[in-house]
Amino acid sequence: MSLRRPVRRETTAQTELTRGWSTGLGAAGVSVTVAGVLVNGLAYLVPVLAARRLDPADLSALATALGLVAIVGVPGLGLQLAVAVHRARHGPSDTRRLTAVTAAVCAGALVAATPLLVAALDLPVEMPALLAVTTAAIVLSSRSLGELQGGQRFVRLAVGMTLLAAGRYGGVIAGLLLGAGPTGALAVGALTVALVPAVLARLAREPGRPSTAPRLSAAQVVAGCGATLAMLVVSYADLLLARQLLSPSDSGAYSVGTVLSKGALWAPQVAAVLALPRLARGDRRSRTVALAVTGGCGVVLVLASTLAGGLAFRLAGGPDYDHLGRYAPLFAAVGALYAVTFVLLNDRLAAGARWAAAPLWVGVVGLVAGTAVLRPHTVSGLLLAALGTAIVTTAMMAVAARHPARAPAADPINSPRASPSGGGGRSSPPDRADDPRQPGPAAPPG
Numbered sequence: 338m339s340l341r342r343p344v345r346r347e348t349t350a351q352t353e354l355t356r357g358w359s360t361g362l363g364a365a366g367v368s369v370t371v372a373g374v375l376v377n378g379l380a381y382l383v384p385v386l387a388a389r390r391l392d393p394a395d396l397s398a399l400a401t402a403l404g405l406v407a408i409v410g411v412p413g414l415g416l417q418l419a420v421a422v423h424r425a426r427h428g429p430s431d432t433r434r435l436t437a438v439t440a441a442v443c444a445g446a447l448v449a450a451t452p453l454l455v456a457a458l459d460l461p462v463e464m465p466a467l468l469a470v471t472t473a474a475i476v477l478s479s480r481s482l483g484e485l486q487g488g489q490r491f492v493r494l495a496v497g498m499t500l501l502a503a504g505r506y507g508g509v510i511a512g513l514l515l516g517a518g519p520t521g522a523l524a525v526g527a528l529t530v531a532l533v534p535a536v537l538a539r540l541a542r543e544p545g546r547p548s549t550a551p552r553l554s555a556a557q558v559v560a561g562c563g564a565t566l567a568m569l570v571v572s573y574a575d576l577l578l579a580r581q582l583l584s585p586s587d588s589g590a591y592s593v594g595t596v597l598s599k600g601a602l603w604a605p606q607v608a609a610v611l612a613l614p615r616l617a618r619g620d621r622r623s624r625t626v627a628l629a630v631t632g633g634c635g636v637v638l639v640l641a642s643t644l645a646g647g648l649a650f651r652l653a654g655g656p657d658y659d660h661l662g663r664y665a666p667l668f669a670a671v672g673a674l675y676a677v678t679f680v681l682l683n684d685r686l687a688a689g690a691r692w693a694a695a696p697l698w699v700g701v702v703g704l705v706a707g708t709a710v711l712r713p714h715t716v717s718g719l720l721l722a723a724l725g726t727a728i729v730t731t732a733m734m735a736v737a738a739r740h741p742a743r744a745p746a747a748d749p750i751n752s753p754r755a756s757p758s759g760g761g762g763r764s765s766p767p768d769r770a771d772d773p774r775q776p777g778p779a780a781p782p783g
Contacts, residue, residue, distance in 0.1 A: 383399075
């Protein structure tokens with residue numbers, strides 16, 4: 338009998354964790370979903386408005402600049418991921434210095450690369466400095482979002498996501514409405530987003546005794562950044578290649594099409610957001626649910642684009658791009674495939690897998706090498722190359738995920754149990770950092 342009791346307790350605890358996932362799709366899920374819609378709506382509105390306010394060359398420049406922010410700001414996403422996983426396992430710890438260093442490195446890299454960016458991408462000389470301000474603010478904000486996500490304070494996380502999106506995109510939208518052009522719009526956006534980090538830090542503040550949790554290491558952040566960088570590079574590489582390979586008009590048209598790709602990529606992000614803390618504690622059912630939600634959303638978006646491709650392009654770029662409607666399902670398919678890849682990547686990072694992003698880097702190299710040889714000079718040619726890369730990359734990631742590395746498993750008896758999201762947006766109590774049965778640090782994801 339003594340051998341059976343721990344099994345029953347573990348089974349009961351695991352059942353409660355499973356129920357916690359379902360419960361988390363209540364107020365917490367709705368909150369993050371609504372925030373995701375608002376975030377993606379603002380991100381979507383920028384290129385939609387720009388397509389109506391700017392000529393094709395300026396439209397392509399703005400799209401390229403926003404793509405650069407997304408890529409250079411990847412350390413912020415890696416920081417959020419690392420903070421969330423660490424917080425889910427060990428409770429809160431002080432990461433302010435690590436965050437400041439990460440933000441400084443990202444901003445400094447953009448400033449240092451100004452001559453290269455101006456020459457290679459034909460951008461205005463003042464634009465990299467504006468992008469550096471925006472990037473630094475995004476990275477500083479990511480720490481607070483990671484604390485909220487790892488602590489499963491999902492309602493507050495939703496508020497934080499919305500505030501960051503409003504600062505990041507709201508100023509750009511205002512600049513476009515004022516007719517400021519791409520550089521002026523980015524300047525207004527840099528000003529508004531710079532106000533966000535202080536607000537989010539206050540939102541994530543959590544009173545309590547000093548933490549005894551182990552410190553988050555720079556190696557964990559760097560590893561998470563590398564994997565997240567691979568995800569963003571592979572999903573934005575075609576947009577950057579379009580700037581080099583296509584004519585200004587076709588490059589602008591391609592940037593409109595990538596609005597559909599990014600919509601399909603980020604629309605189901607709520608599944609990955611809610612799953613991550615549970616994946617960090619070894620709840621494998623969360624991966625199945627997240628993949629099902631993400632894949633189903635992708636199928637719906639591809640079918641919708643097939644039935645109303647002209648309308649999709651007309652909404653994204655205006656009537657001048659209506660004739661490209663036949664490409665809408667292909668653009669949506671690229672984003673849907675990468676959305677699935679993103680869930681698998683999060684799972685491997687949460688499990689402490691080494692070289693988690695290797696399939697993505699293979700995809701990037703393959704796309705660049707393929708376009709260098711074939712030199713596609715049409716929207717359809719580059720789009721087919723991007724779709725092929727997405728298919729191969731997703732397949733490789735799925736094969737790698739069949740045998741994921743396992744992080745040290747949390748004790749299911751003492752792991753935080755999900756409860757309905759309540760005041761402050763918490764869907765589970767914080768971990769006890771001083772509990773000797775807490776799992777040790779996971780191996781840095783690669």
